[in-house]
Amino acid sequence: MIGTIILIAVIVIIALVFISYYNSLVKLRNQVKNAWSQIDVQLKRRHDLIPNLIETVKGYMTHERETLDSITKARSQAVQAETVGEKAKAEGELTRTLGKFNLVVENYPDLKANQNFLSLQEELTSTENKISFSRQNYNDQVLFYNNKIQMFPSNIVAGMFRFTEEEFFEIEDEKEKKVPKVSF
Amino acid sequence: MWELVQANKRKSVGLIIVMGVTLILLGFIFGSAYHPESGGMVGIFIAFILWAILFLVTYSSGSKILLAVSGAKEVTKDVHPQLYNVVEEMKIASGHPHMPKVYIIDTPAPNAFATGLKPNNTAVAVTAGLLTKLNRDELQGVIAHEMAHIVNRDVLFMTVSGIMLGVIVLLSQVFVRSMFFGGIGGRHSRSKDAGQAQIVFLVIAIVFAILAPIAAQLLYFAISRTREYLADASAVRFTRYPEGLASALHKISRSSDEIKSANKVTAPMYIANPLKKKGRKLSDLTSTHPPISERIKILRSIGRSADFTSYQNAFNQVSGKETKIIPQSGLKDATPIDIRGASGLPFVGETKKQVQRNVGDLVMQLNDYSFINCPCGVKLKVPPAYKNKKVFCPRCKRQHSS
Numbered sequence: 275m276i277g278t279i280i281l282i283a284v285i286v287i288i289a290l291v292f293i294s295y296y297n298s299l300v301k302l303r304n305q306v307k308n309a310w311s312q313i314d315v316q317l318k319r320r321h322d323l324i325p326n327l328i329e330t331v332k333g334y335m336t337h338e339r340e341t342l343d344s345i346t347k348a349r350s351q352a353v354q355a356e357t358v359g360e361k362a363k364a365e366g367e368l369t370r371t372l373g374k375f376n377l378v379v380e381n382y383p384d385l386k387a388n389q390n391f392l393s394l395q396e397e398l399t400s401t402e403n404k405i406s407f408s409r410q411n412y413n414d415q416v417l418f419y420n421n422k423i424q425m426f427p428s429n430i431v432a433g434m435f436r437f438t439e440e441e442f443f444e445i446e447d448e449k450e451k452k453v454p455k456v457s458f
Numbered sequence: 459m460w461e462l463v464q465a466n467k468r469k470s471v472g473l474i475i476v477m478g479v480t481l482i483l484l485g486f487i488f489g490s491a492y493h494p495e496s497g498g499m500v501g502i503f504i505a506f507i508l509w510a511i512l513f514l515v516t517y518s519s520g521s522k523i524l525l526a527v528s529g530a531k532e533v534t535k536d537v538h539p540q541l542y543n544v545v546e547e548m549k550i551a552s553g554h555p556h557m558p559k560v561y562i563i564d565t566p567a568p569n570a571f572a573t574g575l576k577p578n579n580t581a582v583a584v585t586a587g588l589l590t591k592l593n594r595d596e597l598q599g600v601i602a603h604e605m606a607h608i609v610n611r612d613v614l615f616m617t618v619s620g621i622m623l624g625v626i627v628l629l630s631q632v633f634v635r636s637m638f639f640g641g642i643g644g645r646h647s648r649s650k651d652a653g654q655a656q657i658v659f660l661v662i663a664i665v666f667a668i669l670a671p672i673a674a675q676l677l678y679f680a681i682s683r684t685r686e687y688l689a690d691a692s693a694v695r696f697t698r699y700p701e702g703l704a705s706a707l708h709k710i711s712r713s714s715d716e717i718k719s720a721n722k723v724t725a726p727m728y729i730a731n732p733l734k735k736k737g738r739k740l741s742d743l744t745s746t747h748p749p750i751s752e753r754i755k756i757l758r759s760i761g762r763s764a765d766f767t768s769y770q771n772a773f774n775q776v777s778g779k780e781t782k783i784i785p786q787s788g789l790k791d792a793t794p795i796d797i798r799g800a801s802g803l804p805f806v807g808e809t810k811k812q813v814q815r816n817v818g819d820l821v822m823q824l825n826d827y828s829f830i831n832c833p834c835g836v837k838l839k840v841p842p843a844y845k846n847k848k849v850f851c852p853r854c855k856r857q858h859s860s
């Protein structure tokens with residue numbers, strides 16, 4: 275009699291532990307998803323802003339055709355990217371070309387007096403910030419989630435219900451951005 | 459971040475329980491001092507009712523009272539896109555699911571506060587003085603600090619414990635005053651035993667009435683200061699740029715303006731103490747905020763990583779104390795987080811004067827002023843109280859209809 279009660283109690287406890295691990299894994303996975311959708315919103319916002327920006331500056335920057343074309347090209351590639359890895363690569367390229375553009379803008383004082391351009395620049399800067407802040411948040415969430423999947427005993431639950439690790443969103447040129455390369 | 463919020467919650471519940479018990483004890487002892495047999499329960503009841511009423515009023519009105527008292531006006535994205543963007547950036551960085559409302563307060567003192575008891579209904583308010591004095595990076599630091607208060611649920615916690623503190627102080631003062639005026643009723647007690655019990659309770663009550671408010675205040679202020687440090691540390695983590703907040707605090711500390719609508723209960727929500735510092739000596743213990751110079755020093759000695767462990771180390775080094783500012787769970791993961799460079803972006807307008815004028819116009823716009831551009835180049839600003847149909851330009855005397 276006592277044996278059965280103990281057995282049932284043990285089974286119930288194990289089941290409860292199981293459920294709680296499962297639930298926390300689901301919660302973390304949802305947080306990762308949510309964090310990703312935040313990045314996505316900001317990336318889309320940047321894609322939408324760029325045509326406006328090009329349209330506004332075209333008249334001023336007649337000698338910078340090359341820079342502007344590279345932005346347009348990087349943008350269309352970024353729009354087409356599908357997976358997290360592809361997106362990270364394409365968006366990194368886009369960030370790089372926009373960085374170049376910002377350096378060039380310094381040579382056009384007329385442009386910096388244009389109210390329309392200034393508000394576009396504020397929007398673009400803020401969107402870039404939002405991308406990098408939501409990337410921070412996404413990577414934090416992915417780290418939590420992946421740790422949970424790898425660690426014992428939650429890894430058992432994760433294995434049974436096929437919780438798979440998520441990819442980090444790393445923009446490759448992080449190091450390059452800090453030290454601008456100078457080539458002669 | 460999530461685990462940190464959890465650790466914070468546990469600590470807060472602990473403090474609220476300590477203050478709650480103090481309150482109940484206070485009610486019991488004061489009640490017993492009036493009437494040893496049945497006064498205790500009545501005392502507890504009165505203390506509880508007092509607290510409940512104050513709490514319900516605060517909770518149901520939410521942040522409305524504070525915002526109304528300080529004369530804050532809500533701003534939308536099209537009114538001040540930069541401010542709105544900065545708040546949104548910090549909302550994203552903190553991982554908070556809801557966008558706080560954004561307010562501007564028309565006062566030259568540079569300051570900011572966060573409010574809102576429920577996570578889905580919060581607000582961040584900045585003063586016009588702050589907008590004129592800071593650049594984008596600095597503003598970001600200040601907003602990050604406020605966002606940290608929201609994420610850590612500091613507003614709810616400081617409000618609940620602030621009200622408890624208020625009731626403790628109030629009860630003690632009422633008791634001490636009634637003693638002075640000889641209001642203790644049970645002087646002619648029926649039996650000797652009851653009389654003795656009353657004297658014992660009276661002595662305990664007097665001691666309590668003197669010590670409880672002091673102890674509760676010291677505890678409250680100590681926790682408030684810890685939370686300021688924690689909000690600073692979180693701000694560094696959100697922005698990854700400690701210099702932004704440091705130089706903002708430096709600019710704020712140089713201003714001597716006081717915010718009239720602030721008081722001891724609302725003070726913990728501001729980024730820097732909004733009340734003027736008189737007699738600095740004793741106030742270290744009874745201050746809601748740590749000394750601003752120390753906060754700046756800590757931020758500037760953080761080093762190369764924006765994680766919590768770096769902040770804790772910088773704190774230990776600067777203050778020479780070993781106090782745990784960051785809950786243990788925040789220190790567990792010491793992965794270095796790179797600090798970024800300054801964005802170097804100016805704020806609306808290019809020159810100092812232009813910025814001031816822009817913010818001034820903005821505040822007037824929020825206060826329902828109407829603007830008329832006179833062909834002579836003067837911008838007429840018509841207050842809403844101006845009832846006359848005609849306005850004359852002060853420079854060219856041209857007539858406009860208002």
